[in-house]
Amino acid sequence: MLRKAVVIVGGGVAGLTCARNLEQQNIDYLLLEGSDRVGGRLKTDFYNGFLLDRGFHTYLTAYPEARKELDYSQLDLRHFWQGVVIWTGQKFLKFTDPFNDMPVPEEAATGHLEAISDRIRIDKLRKVLNSKSIEEIRDHEIDTDTLNGLRAWGFSDLMIDRFFRPFLGTLFMEDELSTSYKKFEFLFKMFCGGKMAIPAAGIEAIPRQILSHLPGDRVTVNAEVTGISEDNVVTLNDGRRIQAEQVILATNLPQAYRLLGYSMNPPHHQVTCAYLTLDKAPFESPVLILNGSGKGRINNICFPNHVASSYAPEGKNLVSVSILGIHNQSGTNMFSEIREELRGWFGDRVSKWRPLKIYRINYALPEQQRIRPIPDSLNALRRKNIYLCGDYCEMACINGAIESGRKIADEVVYQRALRPV
Ligand SMILES: Cc1cc2nc3c(=O)[nH]c(=O)nc-3n(C[C@H](O)[C@H](O)[C@H](O)COP(=O)(O)OP(=O)(O)OC[C@H]3O[C@@H](n4cnc5c(N)ncnc54)[C@H](O)[C@@H]3O)c2cc1C
Incomplete structure (x- = not known):
C-alpha cells in the first residue's frame, strides 16, 4: 500500500x-x-471556437489572499467596465463607480439609476468599508442578513430592488438577500477596491x-x-x-x-447559465447588465468577448445569460423562454441569437446566512x-x-x- x-x-x-x-x-x-x-x-470548455466558463464568473482583482497566490500579469486579466447597466423594464440605466477610470458606455444607458440620497449612502458605505480591515468585518460580533443591513443604512426600496438584488444575486446566487451582511461587506469592499475581471483564457x-x-x-x-x-x-x-x-x-x-x-x-445555491451566439451585440462595451425590473427569470447577462476577445471566434459574439436556481426546462424550451424575455430588452433582433450550451450547477455556492x-x-x-x-x-x-x-x-x-x- x-x-x-x-x-x-x-x-x-x-x-x-x-x-x-x-x-x-x-x-x-x-x-x-x-x-x-x-x-x-x-472550469472553461472550448466549444465550437468559444470559451464557455461553467457558469458566469468574475474575478475581483482586490481579493487579498488570491492576489498573493496568483500572478495577475500571466493571467492576462481583462476588465469589465467598473459599474453596471440596469434594465428597469422600460430602459437601461447606468450605475457608475465614481472612482472608475474606464470610459462610461454610452450606447443604451441614458440616465443614472440612483437618487442623490442613495448615492450619498453608497459613498458613505464605501468610505466605511475602506476604513475597515477584512478581519474587522469577519470578526465583528454581530451578523445579520444583507437585506437588514441595507435597510439599516436607509437605502430606498428602489435602490435595493433595482441594484442590490440583481447585483448581489450574481455574487450570492440568491436575490432574497438572506446571505450574511458580513459577506456583503467583504464583497462590496472588494468591488470598490479593485476591478471585476476574467482571464483571457477563461476562468x-x-x-x-x-x-x-x-x-x-x-x-x-x-x-x-x-x-x-x-x-x-x-x-x-x-x-x-x-x-x-x-x-x-x-x-x-x-x-x-x-x-x-x-x-x-x-444547503447550496444553484445557478443556470445559458450561452448563445449572435452576429451583432446590442452593447459593444465590457458591461455587466443586470435585470432590475423585478420581472422575468434572468438575473444578468454579459457579452464575455467584449471583455476578452478570446471568448468568441472572429466576427462572432457570445452572450452569457444567468438565471438563479435550476431552470429545468429542456434546452429548446429554455432558449425560447430566454429569447422571449430578452425581446423585451433588445427587441426582435434576439430571434437571431442562436443557442450554444446550457450549464445547470447544483452545488454552485454554499448558503451562508x-x-x-x-x-x-x-x-x-x-x-x-x-x-x-x-x-x-x-x-x-x-x-x-x-x-x-x-x-x-x-x-x-x-x-x-x-x-x-
Ligand atoms: C457558476 C459559478 C459562478 C461563480 N462565480 C464566482 C465569482 O464570480 N467570483 C467568485 O469569487 N466565486 C465564484 N464562484 C464560487 C467559486 O467558484 C468557488 O467558491 C470556488 O471555486 C470553490 O473552490 P473549492 O476548491 O472550495 O471547491 P471546488 O471547486 O468545488 O473543488 C472541489 C474538488 O473536489 C473534487 N472532488 C469532489 N469529491 C471528490 C472525491 N470523492 N474524490 C476526489 N475528488 C473529489 C471535485 O471534482 C472538485 O474538483 C462561482 C461558482 C459557480 C459554480
Missing part, C-alpha cells in the same frame, strides 16, 4: 492552494482529483496557474476517493488504497460529509488528522477557497512540527 504524509482529496482552487503551500514546505503529499482535470467549479486559467507550480507526480486525476477508514486509509474508485498520516478533504461540503459518513446535505466558525464537531476531526478545506470554511468565493487552502496547509505543517520525532 502506498504511504503518504498528506493526502489531499479534491483539486479545486482550495486543494491546489493547499498543495502548493505544502510543496513549498517540502511535505510529502499527493492530491487526488475525482474528475478528469483539476479546477473544480472553475480555468486560475486553477491551471496554481497547478503549474506543482510537480506532475503530485497530482492524480480520475482518482475519486470513495472512503476513508478510521486509521486514515484512503480508498479510490479503482480499489487502490493509500495510507496517509493526515487527510485534507478539499471537496465541497456535501462530498466531505458523504466521505465522513454523515447523512446531512448542507451567517459567517460562523466551523462547528466544533467538525473541528474535532483534526484530532483524527482529518482536515476540512474549501470555500465554505471562509466567505465562499474564489478568495475564500484559496484562503482556506493556505490556512489548512499552515495548520498541517504546524501540527507536523509538534509531533515527536
Whole structure:
C-alpha cells in the first residue's frame, strides 16, 4: 500500500492552494482529483471556437489572499467596465463607480439609476468599508442578513430592488438577500477596491496557474476517493488504497460529509447559465447588465468577448445569460423562454441569437446566512488528522477557497512540527 504524509482529496482552487503551500514546505503529499482535470467549479470548455466558463464568473482583482497566490500579469486579466447597466423594464440605466477610470458606455444607458440620497449612502458605505480591515468585518460580533443591513443604512426600496438584488444575486446566487451582511461587506469592499475581471483564457486559467507550480507526480486525476477508514486509509474508485498520516478533504461540503459518513446535505445555491451566439451585440462595451425590473427569470447577462476577445471566434459574439436556481426546462424550451424575455430588452433582433450550451450547477455556492466558525464537531476531526478545506470554511468565493487552502496547509505543517520525532 502506498504511504503518504498528506493526502489531499479534491483539486479545486482550495486543494491546489493547499498543495502548493505544502510543496513549498517540502511535505510529502499527493492530491487526488475525482474528475478528469483539476479546477473544480472553475472550469472553461472550448466549444465550437468559444470559451464557455461553467457558469458566469468574475474575478475581483482586490481579493487579498488570491492576489498573493496568483500572478495577475500571466493571467492576462481583462476588465469589465467598473459599474453596471440596469434594465428597469422600460430602459437601461447606468450605475457608475465614481472612482472608475474606464470610459462610461454610452450606447443604451441614458440616465443614472440612483437618487442623490442613495448615492450619498453608497459613498458613505464605501468610505466605511475602506476604513475597515477584512478581519474587522469577519470578526465583528454581530451578523445579520444583507437585506437588514441595507435597510439599516436607509437605502430606498428602489435602490435595493433595482441594484442590490440583481447585483448581489450574481455574487450570492440568491436575490432574497438572506446571505450574511458580513459577506456583503467583504464583497462590496472588494468591488470598490479593485476591478471585476476574467482571464483571457477563461476562468480555468486560475486553477491551471496554481497547478503549474506543482510537480506532475503530485497530482492524480480520475482518482475519486470513495472512503476513508478510521486509521486514515484512503480508498479510490479503482480499489487502490493509500495510507496517509493526515487527510485534507478539499471537496465541497456535501462530498466531505458523504466521505465522513454523515447523512446531512448542507444547503447550496444553484445557478443556470445559458450561452448563445449572435452576429451583432446590442452593447459593444465590457458591461455587466443586470435585470432590475423585478420581472422575468434572468438575473444578468454579459457579452464575455467584449471583455476578452478570446471568448468568441472572429466576427462572432457570445452572450452569457444567468438565471438563479435550476431552470429545468429542456434546452429548446429554455432558449425560447430566454429569447422571449430578452425581446423585451433588445427587441426582435434576439430571434437571431442562436443557442450554444446550457450549464445547470447544483452545488454552485454554499448558503451562508451567517459567517460562523466551523462547528466544533467538525473541528474535532483534526484530532483524527482529518482536515476540512474549501470555500465554505471562509466567505465562499474564489478568495475564500484559496484562503482556506493556505490556512489548512499552515495548520498541517504546524501540527507536523509538534509531533515527536
Ligand atoms: C457558476 C459559478 C459562478 C461563480 N462565480 C464566482 C465569482 O464570480 N467570483 C467568485 O469569487 N466565486 C465564484 N464562484 C464560487 C467559486 O467558484 C468557488 O467558491 C470556488 O471555486 C470553490 O473552490 P473549492 O476548491 O472550495 O471547491 P471546488 O471547486 O468545488 O473543488 C472541489 C474538488 O473536489 C473534487 N472532488 C469532489 N469529491 C471528490 C472525491 N470523492 N474524490 C476526489 N475528488 C473529489 C471535485 O471534482 C472538485 O474538483 C462561482 C461558482 C459557480 C459554480
